[in-house]
Amino acid sequence: MNLSSYHDKMISNSYLSAPAGGGAPILLVTYMWIGDYVRSHTVVKLLRARWPDRPIDFVTSTLCAPLLDYMPGVRKGIVCDLPRRRLPIGRYVEFARRLRAEGYGTAIMLLRTWKSALAPFLAGIPERTGFFGELRAGLINDLRWGDHRLERMIDCMGALALPKGAPLPAEWPHPELVVPAAERAAWLARRGLAAEPRPIVALAPGAVGRGKRWSTRNYAELARRLAGAGIFVWVLGGPNETPLAREIVAAGGARVRDLTGTDLRDAIIALAAVDAAVSNDSGLMHVAAAIGTPTVALFGPTSPRLAGPLNPLAAVIEPPADRRCPRCGRLPCDNVWHRDVDEISPDRILDAVKATLASKGGLS
Secondary structure, eight states, X not given: OOHHHHHXXXXXXXGGGSOSOTTOOEEEEOOOXXXXXXXXXXHHHHHHHHOTTSOEEEEEOTTTXXXXXXXXXXXXXXXXXXXXXXXXHHHHHHHHHHHHHTTOSEEEEOSOOHHHHHHHHHTTOSEEEEEOOTTOTTTOSEXXXXXGGOOSHHHHHHHTTSOTTOOOOSSOOOOOOOOOHHHHHHHHHHTTOTTOOSOEEEEEOOOOSTTOXXXXXXXXXXXXXXXXXXXXXXXXXXXXXXXXXXXXXHHHOTTEEEOOOSOHHHHHHHHHHSXXXXXXXXXXXXXXXXXXXXXXXEOSSSOHHXXXXXXXXXXXXXXXXXXXXXXXXXXXXXXXXXXXXXXSOHHHHHHHXXXXXXXXXXXX
């Protein structure tokens, strides 16, 4: 069956002729990066305020699915690990059948790609909202314009949850992740960490992108000095961070734990259990901030205002501005893309962590 005939068959069903809205559930199609996924909870809060009676679901990857269990106002995730650089038509058609069975009244595509709008179109979801992009006008029937005039990703995402033409609010609602105390306690007991002395600081050494990853050498030095001050350290991340964690543990000694692994849920719960976190500009930075864990965030070639979370951070640490740029040689250099997070010294991070712990009474 070709795509055109499949869609015609979909729209012939009587339920598709019903008006969008009512109590019909809403589907969010968002970015599959952890940080952007957390940002999407702002959209959930806006939609819940606008339509409190409509359930909200996410299209999700297997990696990001655990986040949805801790997002208030989200009903469930529809897991679909579709490839990024291929178009397996059969898998999109099958996914569209799954979406159709849910009876969605609205789909909101936070991405600008045409592939993100394909399955909702094939499923015949009556209202399909998104910005114009990648020649997908035929796939979206609530087409929005003007995203190129919006500087921040959250402005683009939030605008799609508002009525067409509505002005943007002065402040967006903050993302929120809530880990129940009982689940946190059970996880600590299961991992043998319930009696871990306090304070505990999480390190998230992973990051994607040139210049965004503070070196393992620096993280190892920070762990060594934290452990020397009687602070326990948990290193978090996915399988790619496990080799980094081993180096950090080797430098830090018995007070440093390698808690990297394949399940994002472990990192979420760990971040809810610690007293503070240190993170590069990465997905786990957004997770920690949305949980409310005091977070010391390191920024190199990204702007905290544009790339950082809406949630407040305990400290934002950036490379010193009075150093000669290693890329263009200018002093000072005002090009944020030239910065490297590794220009930040461990001393600055250690001071920020100690100040953070002291402010919450976790360090004498």
